[in-house]
Amino acid sequence: MKVTYSWLKDFIDIKISPRELADKLTIAGLEVVSLEELEKSVSPSGRDFVFEIEITSNRPDWLSILGVAREISAITGSKLKSAKTPKVKFKGLKPIEILVAESTDCPFYSAMIIRGVKVAPSPEWLKKRLEALGCRSVNNIVDITNYVLFESGQPLHAFDLDKLSQQAIYVRRGRPNESITIIDGQQKILDNEILVIADKNRAVAIAGVMGGKNTEVTEATCNILLESAVFNPIVVRRGRQKLGLQSESAYRFERGVDLENAQNATFSALKLISALAFGKPDAYKHLGSIRPIKSVINLEMDYLSRVLGVSLSVLKVKQILSGLGFTVKVRGKNVLTVKIPSFRQDVKTQIDLVEEVARIYGYEKIPLSLPAVKPHKIIPTSREVVSDIKIILQGLGLQEAITYSLVDRLLLAKSGIKKDIPPVEILNPLSKEQEVLRFSLLPSLIRTLAYNLNQQQEYVNIFEVANVFSAKPGSAQHSTMTNESVRPSVQEELSLGIALCGARPFFIKQGLVRDEVTILHLKGILESLLNKLGVKNYDFSPRGGNQASIIIDQQEIGFIVSPSEQILNSFDIKNKQVVLGEINLVKLLSQINLTKKFTAIPKYPAITRDISFVVREDVSIRELLMAIEAKGAPLLFSAKVVDYYQGKQIPSGFRGLTVSCTYRAPERTLTEEEIAPLHNAICALLEERFGIKLR
């Protein structure tokens, strides 16, 4: 909201510079976001300044020159020049017919008929005052209603009396099939949720929001009906939102206007209309109370000092509150009885008064202290383990990424990552990129890969830890606080996504090597991770295509995949292999075992025998190793692939493989003679079942 220095001075003597005033207002909670000197052409009477103030939604009383002046009075101690309400003689004024259908919609309505007005351009001083606040001048009548709005905070509306079907006003809800053309020319469809002002036949204004074109004051207007009312804030807000409208009036009604001021505003306007447009009052009527119930709140001094952490004297508190317009009575040492003025409907309880005292006393004067932060029961959280996971991955060279949880539906589809259930949709996205909540991190990670490849990165290795969402009924298990009554029926689970692509350049003694990423690189990363987390019995089980499931204790916790060329092409990734992996961290976390136990170092030496052989490349190495392990038990301690080769010496369709078998007995030294038959049996089994040829 804008206010000018000169207009404020109508209500209060200001002895400080505009800059100082801006600082003082800011520090009292009326944040001055800009302070500018007005151009000479706009301020004929000497230098003037315009303050743009951000008014918080709890303080409608600050939405006027008078309200800001009142605050300046409290801050500076300078007395408010009492705004004299012109006396109006009601004698001789005829009544007007006003019908309010529902008094909760409109607790107060007043109308005054003023005849014989001469509609003309406003005088310069009036135009300038409004223009300085960014309000366009229309004509003297409309400008006067705006002037009173900006000065006192009470919105007014003037109708062309002769365009009303009768001299009667109806305040009612919109009817089915009813519509109105508002002053800016738009046609709006009305309904039962929208409060309107109507004459006998039709709606003539959207109550508290905007007037209708059909009763607009124009240069031809001679007689007007001037409305000053109080409308229900919620009704105004809903109606305005529904119609997609915004206005200075609605802004104030939504936040709440001062009931006591509603009547006075008519008289202030009348005074100006008489002077500038020569109108004479002819009829007047108001409905509803003009005297709001003024509440009384007891402020306990103990409570005040307990909340603020500083002790103030009763006198000081009384002085602050009185300065703000509260009526304060001291009742004993500890209690103040505070009567709330009509313009402060936001003050409802003791804490509201504590804030007022603190604000004017000055937040900067409240000392700093350090409380005893008492450690309570440790709240269980997965945060530390997740942090360990991230550190391990970073140690393996991966870079952490953060991508949006909201994605384009198309992105999910083209990634080839599938779920049986459709993604959770957003009701009110601003764009396609915010359509749905993702059920997998991988689509966003592929896109991030593609972006980086496009930026000439030859090796991209990233991971993300974030929640994924699915429509499956269930509950958000990762939350540690599961006590509330309404459980989300959307599943939200922490997930780990990894994406690798390109060739990692690294040095060995002989020079640079470029290591093209394969699915085995991702397997290696995950093996290191799972081993470090103390996960036992994990397995990478082929799932068809270039894909494998990560299984722990027969439960799938995730998968690794190398997407097809077709999918990669849709992301503009050409001639590169991409490998992706995703792990459900909720499932993984339940398998993590970080407790350590010592195993004795073997006392007796092991015997290691290698088997080098050629085998068809379609033979599953995983099955082959499992067969060796089954055959070799219990003396076979481990069987590991220590080398593999495809190339010149190996016929095509085959691969060379070296498996190292380690035999060990815990209680004695094994002999060659003991091992030989077993080892030979393993070799025989491999020849027989897997068709290997020993080299």
Add this chain to the structure above:
Amino acid sequence: MDINLIQTQVENDLNTVSSASELESVRVKYLGRKGVLAELTGLIGTLPAEERGLFGKQVNSLKNKLLEFFQEKEKTLKTQGGTVDKNRQDIGLPGIAQELGSSHPIIQVIDEICGIFNRMGFSIVEGPEIETEYNNFTGLNIPLDHPSRDAFDTFYLKNYPKLLLRSHTSPVQVRAMKAYKPPLAIVVPGRVYRPDAVDASHLFMFHQIEGVLVDENISFADLKGILGLFIKSVFGEDIKMRFRPHFFPFTEPSAEVDISCIICKGKGCSVCGRKGWLEILGSGMVHPNVFKQVGYKPGKYTGFAFGMGVERIAMLKYGINDIRLFFENDLRFLKQF
């Protein structure tokens, strides 16, 4: 020829030797086929018979001595590495190691901030991103149809009435207070969502950190003390801070906390909009209505809450001028942190 003199000469020669090849040439000079020792041995035959025995013994013992010397020198050279010529590397060549990855700058800032509060005794907790309308609004004293909701534009879920994407981390306050009795001291980091048009300073997803401290006698002075300590820890001892009255539905009195601009030190620049101050977080005393909602006795307990935007702090800390950089995930950006 003085045999003792030869021994001294050999010792002197060996002292200058620093490589295997030099050692070899010294060896040839004395022990080679035409070396000094061979010469001495040749002399034996020319001597009178009665001198031969003694001279022969002396030559022999000299030879043994020299062999010992050479052996020792060879050992020393080896341990000094002087002989491993073929394995020598130019230290100017690139080092060989696995390159490390790093955490995302936003996560680094979250970890730093949570770490500071953790050391002060606050527990770090998290909450779900899909929230109920109650936790996001009503429980926090934000009534339906009130203009204060305008500050919290929110994404709602289709087909799930009353469910939304949390527009701030404050609903976790409600969850925590419902789950635990005071004293309660927590910080809550996490993702939040608002339907904002994307530009250099706005995104529809960002991160916040929320903090709450509730006990029997927690005051506004305590809020100032704790946040003062926090701000000095993040931005340095010289930073100034200012508490400015503001309005949040869930705290009262409420304050916005400004710090002296870290770019211009308070003189006024483009970053702080010539104000000299940067808005850094929102805070206040937990509103008694919130206590009522969660079942805490408002008369018994007082407490404070605060919340901050992580991206804003990260941008100030690292001098980043476009918020979109955080989620573009350009490796040339990420690797700087």
